[in-house]
Amino acid sequence: MKTIKTRFVEFTSYFFILLFCYASVSKIMDFENFQVQIAQSPIFSSVAGLISYGVLIVELLVCILLIIERTSIIGLYSSFFLMVSFTIYIYVILNYSENVPCSCGGILEKMGWRTHLIFNFATVLISSFAILAYAVQRGKKIITTALLQLLLSFASTAMIIALYHRSDYLIKKENPFIRKFLEHPVIEEKRYDLQVNSFYFAGSTKDSVYLGNYTTPFSLISLDAELKEMNEKKIIPDRFDFSFKRALIQINAPYYYLYDGTVPVIYKGLLGNEKVTTYSRSQAYFSQLVNCDQHSFAFSTYYAPLKKQSLGILSPEKENPLQLKTDLLKTYKDGVFDTDGLIHSDRDNQSLVYVHYYKNQFLILDKGLNIKGDFKTIDTISRPQIDVAELSDGRRKMNKPPLKVNITSTVKYGLLFNQSNLTGRYENSKNWENNAVIDIYSITEQNYIGSFYLPKPKKIKKIQLEISGDHLFVLVGNEIIRYRFAQNLTRHFMKGESRKP
Numbered sequence: 437m438k439t440i441k442t443r444f445v446e447f448t449s450y451f452f453i454l455l456f457c458y459a460s461v462s463k464i465m466d467f468e469n470f471q472v473q474i475a476q477s478p479i480f481s482s483v484a485g486l487i488s489y490g491v492l493i494v495e496l497l498v499c500i501l502l503i504i505e506r507t508s509i510i511g512l513y514s515s516f517f518l519m520v521s522f523t524i525y526i527y528v529i530l531n532y533s534e535n536v537p538c539s540c541g542g543i544l545e546k547m548g549w550r551t552h553l554i555f556n557f558a559t560v561l562i563s564s565f566a567i568l569a570y571a572v573q574r575g576k577k578i579i580t581t582a583l584l585q586l587l588l589s590f591a592s593t594a595m596i597i598a599l600y601h602r603s604d605y606l607i608k609k610e611n612p613f614i615r616k617f618l619e620h621p622v623i624e625e626k627r628y629d630l631q632v633n634s635f636y637f638a639g640s641t642k643d644s645v646y647l648g649n650y651t652t653p654f655s656l657i658s659l660d661a662e663l664k665e666m667n668e669k670k671i672i673p674d675r676f677d678f679s680f681k682r683a684l685i686q687i688n689a690p691y692y693y694l695y696d697g698t699v700p701v702i703y704k705g706l707l708g709n710e711k712v713t714t715y716s717r718s719q720a721y722f723s724q725l726v727n728c729d730q731h732s733f734a735f736s737t738y739y740a741p742l743k744k745q746s747l748g749i750l751s752p753e754k755e756n757p758l759q760l761k762t763d764l765l766k767t768y769k770d771g772v773f774d775t776d777g778l779i780h781s782d783r784d785n786q787s788l789v790y791v792h793y794y795k796n797q798f799l800i801l802d803k804g805l806n807i808k809g810d811f812k813t814i815d816t817i818s819r820p821q822i823d824v825a826e827l828s829d830g831r832r833k834m835n836k837p838p839l840k841v842n843i844t845s846t847v848k849y850g851l852l853f854n855q856s857n858l859t860g861r862y863e864n865s866k867n868w869e870n871n872a873v874i875d876i877y878s879i880t881e882q883n884y885i886g887s888f889y890l891p892k893p894k895k896i897k898k899i900q901l902e903i904s905g906d907h908l909f910v911l912v913g914n915e916i917i918r919y920r921f922a923q924n925l926t927r928h929f930m931k932g933e934s935r936k937p
Contacts (some may be wrong), residue, residue: 441569445512448566449502452515455559456495463492469833479525479600494518509570516563516585521592523556528600531895613814615860615875618886622908622919628663633914639687640904641707645916646687653683656692661904663918673703674713688727688783697722702733702752716752725750726781726788728803734788736779744771747779747790749805761805765790773838774820780847782879784931789852789879791845794820794838798852800879813875814884815858817841843872848903850880850930855899856887869894874901880930890919 463470471488474480480487498518501511530549547555564585571581630647638646638656647657654671671685671694681698687707694703694712700721705712722735723745732751739746739762748760765775777792787808788801796817800809812818821839845854854875859868871889878885892899892912900911906926908919 441573445508445566445570445573448562449508449511452511452559452563453499453502456499456515456518460492460495460499467492479528479596483599509567512563512567512570513584513588516560516567517588517592519556519559519563520589521596523553523560524593524596526553526556528596532600613816613860615814615863615873615887616884618876618888618924621876621886621888621922621925622890623922624917624919625907626663626918628659628666628916628918630666630914630916635911635914635916636684637900637902637909637911638685638692639689640902640909641687641689642905645902645904645909646685646692647916648685653680653685654694656685659916661907661918663916669710671703671705672711674711684725686725686727688730691730693727695725697725697735697737702750716750716757719752719757720748720750722748722750724779726779728781728788729783732803734779734781734801734803734805736790738772742771745775747801747805749803759805764799764801764805764807768820769822770824773822773824777842778845780845780852782847782850784848785850785880787847787850787879789845789847791842791852791854792820793840793842794822796841798854798877798879809879809882811877811879811882813842813854813856813877815841815856815860817858843898844900846901846903847879849928850878851885851925851928852877852879853901853903853908855901872899876925876928878928878930885925885928 467488471485474488474491494514495518498511498514501507501514503511526549530553567585568578568581571578632649632651634649634651635647635657636650638648640646643661644658645661647659649655649657654673655668656671657666657668659666673694678696678699678701680696683694683696686693686695690707692705692707692712693715694705695701698721700716700718701714702716702725703712704715720735720737722737724736726734728734728749731753732749735748735750737746737748737760738744739760742762744762744767745765746760746762747764748758751757751759765777768774774794775792776794777790777798780789780791781787782789786803788803788805789798790801791798794817796813796815798811798813799807800811802808817839823836823838825833840857843855843857845852847853854877856873856875859865867889870891870893872892873887874890875887876885877883890899890910890912896913902909902911906921908921910917910919
């Protein structure tokens with residue numbers, strides 16, 4: 437039995453020597469990328485420089501401790517501490533973080549995060565058993581060894597949690613603005629289980645809500661407004677000889693559009709008809725597209741000559757179909773990340789709205805991309821708080837987690853419904869754990885109307901919104917929820933041409 441225990445301890449030491457050597461060498465070989473990934477972590481962002489070098493030094497130091505026989509037990513305890521820390525880190529990232537950053541390099545980088553969690557947990561058990569076997573072999577008390585492991589586990593957990601709260605405070609600290617919460621502005625009426633969470637809103641009509649599915653992009657799903665019956669129709673394009681990467685669907689009754697800005701191609705079809713015909717081909721590459729009317733689209737794209745994101749209008753049937761405006765989105769550092777946002781079309785009021793992700797600004801434009809208004813959301817982040825690193829191969833990555841001001845939004849009837857990411861003064865942080873905060877702005881009267889909460893599971897950060905008639909439809913995970921707007925909101929609806937204040 438003593439030989440088996442000895443061999444187990446030795447093989448465990450060899451395993452961790454191989455693991456840490458491989459992981460550290462992988463990081464060193466692509467250190468620039470590793471450092472950027474560490475900086476993106478919501479746990480390590482506040483100490484990214486220290487951590488990026490510290491992890492490498494510690495992993496190599498543990499290898500040395502394991503190689504030397506006299507210090508091998510210290511190396512095993514260190515391995516145990518590291519693997520517990522890595523395990524807690526992944527658990528926190530998966531369950532409490534808005535984004536999933538960082539990698540360990542090499543083969544470990546290819547693992548899924550849940551697979552990586554299981555792998556790390558297994559290494560914690562292996563190191564724990566090896567330490568206990570070593571203690572039995574040397575005649576030491578098992579209870580003392582177990583308590584020491586428990587103490588190290590507590591210390592590593594406390595360290596990760598402390599780093600997470602420190603970084604989270606620095607990234608999302610309270611802002612000096614006060615929200616006005618409306619009294620029962622929406623009333624929940626019905627829920628429908630979609631079974632999977634890969635759906636997105638494609639649009640709506642008076643009688644139906646339409647969904648697309650990221651996993652089956654050539655399918656159009658319709659739900660009646662009462663959320664009783666779901667129907668799926670296959671879409672058949674007139675040609676398939678393209679390399680599709682992100683095909684999406686958009687409804688503007690009586691037509692619907694299938695498009696992919698990486699091809700680029702736009703198909704057009706009639707609702708109820710499965711066949712769509714090529715409407716635009718190679719006229720403009722785009723990252724976002726919204727249908728303004730039956731003959732034109734607004735889009736966002738990367739304009740290479742100026743290395744910045746720009747907005748444009750595409751009218752496929754015109755002789756000169758493309759109108760591009762490169763000066764609408766003001767840049768600070770990067771031109772791409774710092775101007776990122778969502779573009780919407782308010783067809784009822786002949787307006788376009790561009791909502792920035794990283795600052796408190798949204799633009800109101802007419803169908804010719806002329807600015808009608810340049811407004812601010814109620815928070816105080818007027819300049820994007822981002823840091824972009826350019827790698828040696830020309831790629832750009834966020835150097836730390838950006839402060840995202842606005843998560844998602846939708847526009848209808850002259851109102852902007854915006855899911856905010858920032859806590860206002862006097863707001864209970866517990867309300868943010870299981871709710872999304874929606875701020876409402878009038879784009880016709882240029883003012884903030886109020887806010888309300890929408891319930892959501894804690895693990896879901898982003899929801900999707902669609903408005904039809906007097907109803908708000910919300911996609912939360914694999915569920916669609918129908919709310920009815922109360923009169924204190926519907927009285928602000930502008931169902932017609934915008935009026936000037």
